[in-house]
Amino acid sequence: MEAGTSVATGSRPTIGRLPAVRRQDVVFENGLRLVAGLILALIAFFFVRLYVEASPAFQRFGLFGFVTTNDWDVSRELFGALPLLVGTLITSAIALLIGVPVAVAAALFASELCPRRFRGPLTIVLELLAAVPSVVYGLWGVFVLIPNLQGFERWFASAFSFIPFVGGGAVRGPNYFIAGLILAIMILPIVSAISREVIATVPQDHKEAALALGATRWEMIRTAVLPYSRAGISGAAMLGLGRAIGETIAVTLVIGNAPTIGKHLFDQGYTLAAVIANEFGEAANDPIHRAALIAAGLVLFVLTLIVNAGARYMVRRAARGVRAPSGGRAAAPGAAAA
């Protein structure tokens, strides 16, 4: 939203009439302001529109009640979105937990460790992952992951049953873990691409400083590369989170679509996005059902706004650590990435 004010004029100050060039700048600046304003207005419009459409559900269940009630039952016309919200949060968290370390590792490998001639191909393969349609990921989950990971999941559930939420129940075919794993793969390309860009901004100076102190490659990454790119990598993770929260088709194929809060990692569940996609057709003739689905959409919308705000806050806070307080020369990498 700062687009309107960041137009550099670069011309020397002159006394007297505005020269033509300056007038062009003014027009340009106001044009950008207008576009930025329109986008804001559009978002506000979305929000209001969704709220109006969803209001029957909020009237019946209460704004707070809708989000905190653990009961989504279409046949009894009870719509409490807590199981969906929890499902969305759990699957997204799993996606981050698995996806971000792998993505950052891939980015580090591609930019710092891998022999130069393999860097191109590796990057292309990573980016190809982004080109796979999400329904294909979903089907792959159904036909490949679910049948083949059963054994692993059972072993994991019993070996790590001391961790809360991991053990303590039968491993279901479709479940939170499978959904999270699919999401992890889906966020991999964006998180690793942005991380790679951020890592590329680490000045050679700092890397050489570490090497000259007798750092190994890995130690150089730890002392010079990661601290410098921390802010940008958090931003990348948040963008991945945004993607995971909103993902619909792939998730709905592998999560089991059970509108209850699963008792453990390998139990079935549901997410906000999946419920909307699945139930919108049948809800056409049922105003309260329809309103409840739109309300779920609104919750999803607010959730992504919160994630985005969180990403900006984190990036800004982390970037402050990098920037020199007295106007030094170290830039804040990745501030633009979010």
Next chain:
Amino acid sequence: MTEVATKAKRVTLGGLNAYYGDSHAVKGVDLEFAPNQVTAIIGPSGCGKSTLVRCVNRMHEELPGARATGSVRLDELDVYGPSIDVVSVRRTIGMVFQRPNPFPTMSIFDNVAAGLRLTGTRGVKLRERVERSLIGAGLWEEVKDRLDAPGISLSGGQQQRLCIARTLAVEPEVILMDEPASALDPIATLRIEELVEELKQRYTIVIVTHNMQQAARVADKTAFMLSGELVEIDSTERIFTTPSDSRTEEYVTGKFG
């Protein structure tokens, strides 16, 4: 602080060649950096001074396509020998860069501690070594009350002394300085030059400079390079008064470069 002059190590280059891909940047240089002396390397821009010193601690090979042949000896030890660990070479032969480059996310303390932490130094010993290094770099009095401030909050000259402290902390035998004062103002430059004088009590020092007055002020010996070749090395006084090669004379009297 009573400094007993300790014997540092001698660096001997034999037939050193350095390449960037096909371009031949250092051509068959034989040179000796004597212990507890300051050797200056002078020469016009692009003559291979930086490349030469980067070969000494094996930083040259970090660049893609870069390689070096010939030998670099630290006393008797061949730095390029097959069983030699580069990491230990770089710990023994420290380097200070042209632009002050403290780690931007780290405090003053952590910057000095960075290299020590890599070797697993912790606790009281770490604090002592950091203090000793900052004293050695002549920065302690200025920063002792704000060790937690970011390293990049210091002035340029202080940042460069911080980088020197960071290098001293890992206890090298040799310190390579590549135009360490060229980004600094005259007063900060003077501070660095005084520091170089003190440091030679304990280390072998090589200082690349494009500033001939600086070489004349700090160096015991001066080497003159041209187009990747070593023209001559001699006592600083002789290089600036009665050099044996006419090209050196032309350079030091300002006829080119």
